Amino acid sequence: MSSATLDVAVAAVEPGGTVVAAPGFWRRVWKNKAVVIGFGLLLLMVAIALLAPWIAPYDPYAQDLTNRNVPPFWYGVGNWAHPLGTDPLGRDYMSRLFYGARISLLIGVSVAIISGLIGTAMGMVAGYFGGKSDMAVSFLVTTRLSMPVILVALATVALVGGSLWIVIMVLGLLKWDRFAVVMRSATQQVRSLDYVAAAHAAGASTTRVLLGEVLPNVLPHLIVVATLEAASAILLEAALSFLGLGVQPPLPAWGLMISEAKSYMFFSFWLIAIPGAALALLIFAINLAGDGLRDLLAPEGRA
Amino acid sequence: MERRKWGYAKPGLIAGAALAGLLAIAAPALAGKKDDTIRFAYDQAPESVDPFFQNVRIGVIIGANVWDTLVYLDPKTNEYKGLLAKSWKQVDDKTLEFDLREGIKFHNGEDFDADSVVYTLNFVANPNNKVVTQANVNWIDKATKLGKYKVRITTKEIFPAALEYLAGPVVIHPAKYYAEVGPKGQNTKPVGSGPYRVSNYVPGKSITLEKNPNYFKHSPKGAAKINKVEIRFIPDRQTQMAEMLSGNGDLIMYVPKDQADQAAKVPSLQVVSGETMRIAFMQLNTLANTPTPALKDLRVRKAIAHAIDRESIVKNIVGAGSRVLHSQCFPSQFGCTDQGATRYAYDPALAKKLLAEAGFPNGFETEIFAYRERNQTEAIINNLQQVGIKAKLTFSQYAAMRDAIRAGKASLTHQTWGSFSVNDVSASIPVWFGGEADDVTKDKEVEELLKKGNNSVDPNVRKQAYQQALKRIADNAFSVPLWTLPVYYVASKDLNFEAYPDEMVRFWEMTWK
C-alpha cells in the first residue's frame, strides 16, 4: 500500500526513470551548462570558506566601536580599510562574509549528510522489501510531514537552547522525509533490474545487494535530493535566526547576519544586501547544480 | 471581533498581485491626523489589559490612559495632585485617609465612590488573586470605607513610598463590575474611568481607545484632545518602521538608536529622545545552585565589573542622554546614591589578574541571558571574551527569561528595570535584593538594610540605610550596574507630543500640529 501523495512528492523532485551511468557521461556533464555553472560557483564558495583564515583581512569577531556602520566602498564615503564596510559593532564585513561561508556550507552539508543517511536507509528498506517495511516507513514519513518543521525546531531549541550543532542536529533529524520518499521510489525501480536479481540469486546477502548493487544505482537520485535539502537547510537556519532561536551571535553565519541586519534594512541596506546576495547565490548555485544533475541523469531521449 | 471588508476575496487575491497597482487605492483604514486617530504600534501584546495582571510597558501605558489613580504625580512640577481623591492626609505611620471626588463615573456608567477603592485595593492586595507584580500591591494591608467618599488605607509596614504607588500602578476598578467579572472580564471588556476608554480589543492584535466624553472636568491629567488611539501589536520592529516610513503610522517607541538617527533624516518623521528611568545592569547568580559556581568568588565578580568598557559602550552604542551608573538605581530616585560605593574602572588587565588569582587564568565558560538591547549584550560579551570569559548568549522574550531566572537557570543576566516609573529606590533595589523570587544573591545583610529603608518614615534614616545597602552591593559586586537607557520615539511630523523619563506615553496630552 503506497500513498499516491508520497509518489507525487517524489515526482516533484525528479521525473523518475531508471538511471544507469551511460557512456559519454563526463562529456555530457561538460556540455550541461547548469551543472558547470552551478558546481563552479559552489567550488568557488567552498574555496573561499576553506581559505577564509588567509584571505579574510580581519578577525570576524573583532569589534571596533569607533568604526561602526561604515558603508562599503561603492557608497563613496566608505574607506578602503573596510571594502565591504563594517557592521553595527564595527566588525569587518568582508571577513564576516568569508567566515560565514564556512558556517552556511557546514550547515548545508551536515544536515544533508545526517538526513541523507537516515532517509536513504529508510527509503531503501521500504523500497526493497516492500510490504510491512513499506507500510512502516510510509507511516513514519506521513507523521513527520504532518509536523511543521519550524514549530518542532522552535520547540526543541526552546528546550535545549540554540547553538550551531543543535540547529544542525535538529534539522538533520527532521529533514529526512524527502530522502526517504525518493530513495524508496528509486529503489523500487532498481529492484526489478536484471543484475540485481542475478546478484540475489547468486547468494549475495541482502546487505551486500543493497550496498553493492542498489546503492550505486540510486546514488544519482540521492545526490539530487541532497543538493535541494542542503539549500533548504541553509534557508531554515536563517528563518530560525530571525525567530531568535537559531545560531547565536557573535557567530558570522550568513542567516544570522541577515537577521541582525534586518534592523538596518531601510537605512543601511548593504548590511542585509551583502549576506543576502551571498546566500541567494549559494542557494541558486545549489539549485542549478541539482537541476542540472537531474537532467544529466535522466535517460536518453527524455528531457 | 471586527468586520472584514472582503467582497470577492479569492478572485481578488489572485488578481491582486497583478492589479494591485491599478486597483489599490491603498488607503490605510485610519489616516492619522485626517481621521483624528493616533496610530501607535507596539511589539508585544500584554497578557491582559487589566493593569494588575501584566507587566509589560504597553500594559502600564494603557493603564494610565484608560484608568485613573487616587493621586497623580505631575511630571512637570513633580508634585502630587489629587486625581480620584480630592485630598488626603497621613493619619499615622501606617495609615492614610483620602477624601474622594464626587460625580465621577466609570466608562460603563457605574459611579465612583469609596466602594470602588475599597474593593479594588483589597482584591489586589490579596496574594491569592495573583497580581503579577506583587511588589506593587503587597505593601497594602487593607482599605476601609469611612463614608461614601472617604477611605482609609493601612499599610502592613511603614511604607513611605505609598503615595508613589497610589499614583502609579495602583489603578482603581469599578467595584460592582470587577466583583462581577473579575480580571478575566476586565481583560475582555475593560472598564476604567480615565481620559480614554476601550472601544475595541482584539487580543494579541489591536486595542482601540476612544476619548471618554464624560471625563471629569477638574482632572489634573486633563481630558483627551485627540479622539482615537489605535494601538496595533506589530511584532517586527522593521514592520513598525515600515509603517512609519509609508505614512501609515504616527508613533512608535523603543526605536534602536541607529535607526532613530537615520529616521531623523526622513522629512515626514520626527525623532524625540531622552533619558529614561530604566536602568541596565548585570545580575550575577551567586545562589547555592548557580550554574556557574565561579561567580561565588568575589574576585571573579570584580573581574567581570572591571572587564566591561561602560564608557565606550554608552558613548558609541547606547545613545544620547544615557550615562554610566555606579549604583543599581536611577539617580533621581529617592534614596539612590553611589556615595562610598566601590567604582570599577575599565581595566581588562586587572580583570585578568583577578581571574588568575581566583583560579581561572584562562577564564571560564558561562551563559548570559538577555531580552532586549541585544547589541549592548554583544558588546558586553565581547568585553568578557577579551579577559577570557566565554559567555554564550541566550536571547529570549522577557517572560521566558524571567521564568528561567526564577528557576535558577541563569548565571549572568543583562537585565533592565524601569521601576514602574516609581521615583523611589524601594521600587528598584528590593526587587533584586529583597529576598524575593528575582533575587539571585540573597544576602541577608542587604535584605536587612533594605527593610530598614523601606519601613522607616524618617527620610534620613531611609537614605542612610539605602546608601549602606547600595555600598555593600557595589563593594561585593553582587551585581554590575551598567547605564541608563534612553528611549527614542519616532513620530509623524503632525503629532505634538512630549517624551518623559518615566516612559509613559500620555495620549491624553497629545495634539496635532
Place this chain on the structure above:
Amino acid sequence: MGGYILKRLGLALAVALAVSMIAFLLLRLSGDPAIAVAGEGARQADIELVRHTYGFDRPLPVQYVDWLGKTLRGDFGESIYFKQPAAPLILAKLEVTMLLGLSSILFALAISVPLGVLAAVYRNSWIDRLCLALAVLGQALPNFFFALLLIMLLSITLHWLPVSGSDTWQHFVMPTIALGYYAAPAFMRLIRAGMIEVLEADYIRTARAKGLPASTVIFKHALRNAAVPVVALAAVQLGFLLGGSVVIETIFALDGLGYLAYQSITFKDFPVMQNIVLLLSVIYVVLTLASDIANAWLDPRIRVS
C-alpha cells in the same frame, strides 16, 4: 474502493495520534507545566499544589490519555498566557492562516503553471532554464528578507499596498507573494515533468501527427493529465505552508496561527501549543487523505498497488 478508504483512514488516524503524542512529549519536556500554570513568583508550595491539582504528577502516559480524552470530548483547555479558552482563540486565528495558505497555493500555481508548461514545451532550451531560474528566484532568499524587500518596494516606495495587518484583501497581497513563491519551484518541476511525460506519449504524437493544433494538445490533454498529481502536491504544500507561515505572519503582523504558535512556544503556553500542533496535523492528514482518495478514484491502479 471502500477497503482502500478504510485503510487510508486508519493510517490517517494513526498518524494524527502519533503526532499528538510526540507534541505532548516535546512540550512536557520543554518546561515544567506546573510552574507555567502557577504563574509568577509562585512559592514552591503553590507549585506543588498546582502539580497535584492538575495531575502533572501522574505518569506521562496517563496524562496523555487524560488529555486525549478531554480533547475528544471538546474540552480544549485554557490559554495560560491569554487567560482565555484555547479553542476559540485558536479558531479565531485559524481563519487568517487558512486564507493566507490558500491564496499562497493559488499564487504559486499561477506562477508555476505557465512556467511549467513553457518549460515542458520548450524543454532543454534556454526558455526551459529561464523558467526554472524564475521559479527558484523567490526561494533563494530567506523569506523574511524577501518579505521586507516587498514591503520596501510596494509599500514604502510605491505606496501601492499597506504594510501590515489583515483587514482588507490588499493586506494579503504581499504575504501571499512572500509565502507562495516558496511553493512555486516544486509545482513548476512537477508540472513540467508531468507535461513532458504526456507530451512524449504515443497518443499525443498521434494527435500531433494528425494535425491537431498545439494548444489543444497542451491544454486539453497534457495539462489535464499533469493536473492530477498537482492536486496532491497542493494538499501537501498547504500543510507545509500552514506550518511555515510563522515568519511571514510575524513580519506582516497577521494575527494568525503561525504567530500564535510562536508566542505560545515562547510563553510556554502548553494548552494552546498542544492544540495548534494537533490541529495542523489533523488538517494535513485530512488533506492527504482526501487527495489519496481522489487519486484512487481517478486512477484505479493505485488502489491495488
